[in-house]
Amino acid sequence: MRRSVSRITSHVSKSWHHHLPLQLATMIVLIASFVVVSGVITMSYNLNRVLTLWGESMQVSVYFNENSTEQNISYVKKFLDENQKVEKPKYVTKEAALSVFKEQMASYAPDLLSDKDLVKFIPSSFQFGLKKHINPEEQLETMQTLAASLKVMGGVEDVSYGQEWVKSYSTLTRVLSWGGEFFIVIIAISAAFVMANSIHSSIAQRRGEIEVLELVGATANYIRIPFVCEGALMGGVASSLALALSYGVFSSLKNYLHNQIAFLQLSSQIQFIGMDILLAVIIFGVIAGALSSWICVRHINDGWAAIQSKK
């Protein structure tokens, strides 16, 4: 075991010492690929956070008509309390609604506020949001189902949840979610191809070394394992450096965005990708590096490398 580790360490250090320009070029290409991957993941991650925040602020209002009774209101309350998807339903009396209305309209229509009959036109209502565990993509369907159930209940005049806005929001989240996943997969596959290609060039230039090892009777594992470890190490180091670089760029951009979109109050929502995704990117780098190296070296090291190089 110690001899194997020492052989691999020696292989990697010699490889860097004797093929420095090639190894540096490979590393730069790998880092660039991972910067693109982590950039796309960061964008997608933050977009999802912002959309989730917007989704949490969506509210449903159930308005009661003039003829609604205490029994009607209790029935609706029980329905909402028992529903697993409903978050904190709140009953707003006519008086409370009027008070809020007056507060909001005081500066716009002072005459209107002195109208004593105004309270007749303002209905009592239930207001609620949806539980956080409901995905942005499911929110529209959940709201539509709840609204349909509530509308047919006694004493209910109307159910409002900003239908048009919720529809647009739902479409946007679906498109961004599918598009983001598709884009991440495409970028990851492209990065894997770029890695494979660059590692392939690096290994192809060392074909002579593989040939000599075959000629002195080295087994496939003896030849391949150091190259695979080297590929894994390069993938791991490149992905880690790329993440560090992305974090630097992200921090600078975040400060810039903080000033530019302060009015949207979103800067607290914009974050760098979480630890779980960071680890996943590094593991992807290690596996992709090892796999690319294994495929490339296996292509050359088939026991007959010396013949093929002459063809």
Next chain:
Amino acid sequence: MIHFSHVYKTYSGSVHALKNVDLNIDKGEFVFITGPSGAGKTTLFKMLSAYDRPSSGSVNVAGFDLGRISAEEVSIFRRRIGVIFQDFKLLKDQTIFENVALPLLVRGDRPNQVSRRVADILEHVGLSNKANQRPEFISGGEQQRTAIARALIHQPGVLIADEPTGNLDPNLSEEIMDLLERVCAQGTTVFVATHDLEMVKRRKKRTIKINNGIIVGDSK
């Protein structure tokens, strides 16, 4: 030890490099194979050392059927033979010591055994003082002696050399041939492909002549 039976080797474009070659070489023999450039010496060398496969016929070396040998068996076979190339095939980024040690390292010998054996063989070929140098910093003759040391370190039953003196001056060539004869005297079968007819005449060993891929003479 070495047995060729009706061996043909055809490359793409219907180039027949070997045609119906039959050959038997016994254990401990020293054999030269001679012929002009393009006669088939190198192809025969490749068949013998499992660096290429025959198109038809059978090649049997040290008990291995090289026409049917698998990739896994090839590495086992190559540990039983020693091969010397005209272009040395040394690893440029490794020292002379490391190059010579390769056959022992790939079979997993212990480091102290490897060190001892490499020191012995380097002394035998007169390269003890060059052990820590890299190939690019030693002469052509020293590089060839390094390649010979690498081919002999694991004490192979068969030593196969393709133009081992092709890049060397006459004095160094004689020195290398003396070394190969000493190896043969210790029981190793030695097979040398060369076009240096003067040297072949001086050595008075079994000589196989090949021309256009056909064996045209075998003088014992």
